[in-house]
Amino acid sequence: MAVPKRKTSKSRRNKRRSHHKIIGTNIVEDKKSGEYRLSHHIDLKTGFYNGKKILDK
Numbered sequence: 001m002a003v004p005k006r007k008t009s010k011s012r013r014n015k016r017r018s019h020h021k022i023i024g025t026n027i028v029e030d031k032k033s034g035e036y037r038l039s040h041h042i043d044l045k046t047g048f049y050n051g052k053k054i055l056d057k
Helices: 010-019
Strands: 027-029 036-038
Antiparallel strands (some): 027 036
Protein backbone atom coordinates (compact mmCIF):
# COMPACT_ATOMS: atom_id res chain seq x y z
CA MET A 1 0.00 0.00 0.00
CA ALA A 2 1.09 3.57 -0.64
CA VAL A 3 1.87 5.43 2.54
CA PRO A 4 2.57 9.18 2.70
CA LYS A 5 6.13 10.05 3.57
CA ARG A 6 5.26 13.31 5.36
CA LYS A 7 2.26 14.64 7.26
CA THR A 8 0.03 16.84 5.10
CA SER A 9 0.18 20.39 6.42
CA LYS A 10 -2.97 22.28 7.42
CA SER A 11 -2.35 24.76 4.63
CA ARG A 12 -2.10 22.09 1.93
CA ARG A 13 -5.11 20.23 3.31
CA ASN A 14 -7.24 23.39 3.35
CA LYS A 15 -6.18 24.33 -0.18
CA ARG A 16 -7.47 20.98 -1.38
CA ARG A 17 -10.77 21.48 0.47
CA SER A 18 -11.36 25.01 -0.81
CA HIS A 19 -13.88 23.73 -3.38
CA HIS A 20 -15.89 21.67 -0.88
CA LYS A 21 -18.09 24.57 0.20
CA ILE A 22 -21.87 24.33 0.17
CA ILE A 23 -23.55 26.69 -2.26
CA GLY A 24 -27.01 27.98 -1.38
CA THR A 25 -29.98 28.02 -3.73
CA ASN A 26 -30.64 31.17 -5.73
CA ILE A 27 -34.05 32.37 -4.53
CA VAL A 28 -35.42 35.61 -6.00
CA GLU A 29 -38.57 37.63 -5.38
CA ASP A 30 -40.99 37.66 -8.31
CA LYS A 31 -41.57 41.20 -9.64
CA LYS A 32 -45.29 40.76 -10.35
CA SER A 33 -46.62 38.57 -7.56
CA GLY A 34 -44.00 39.24 -4.86
CA GLU A 35 -43.65 35.49 -4.24
CA TYR A 36 -40.26 33.88 -3.78
CA ARG A 37 -39.16 31.38 -6.42
CA LEU A 38 -36.03 29.80 -7.88
CA SER A 39 -34.39 31.90 -10.56
CA HIS A 40 -34.76 30.62 -14.14
CA HIS A 41 -37.93 28.71 -13.15
CA ILE A 42 -41.59 29.27 -14.02
CA ASP A 43 -43.74 30.92 -11.34
CA LEU A 44 -46.32 28.18 -10.84
CA LYS A 45 -48.94 30.51 -9.32
CA THR A 46 -49.08 32.96 -12.22
CA GLY A 47 -47.61 30.80 -15.01
CA PHE A 48 -45.19 33.53 -16.10
CA TYR A 49 -41.55 33.10 -17.09
CA ASN A 50 -39.35 36.01 -18.17
CA GLY A 51 -42.40 38.31 -18.44
CA LYS A 52 -44.30 35.95 -20.75
CA LYS A 53 -47.32 33.73 -20.02
CA ILE A 54 -46.19 30.10 -20.32
CA LEU A 55 -48.77 28.08 -18.39
CA ASP A 56 -52.57 28.43 -18.58
CA LYS A 57 -54.54 27.69 -15.44
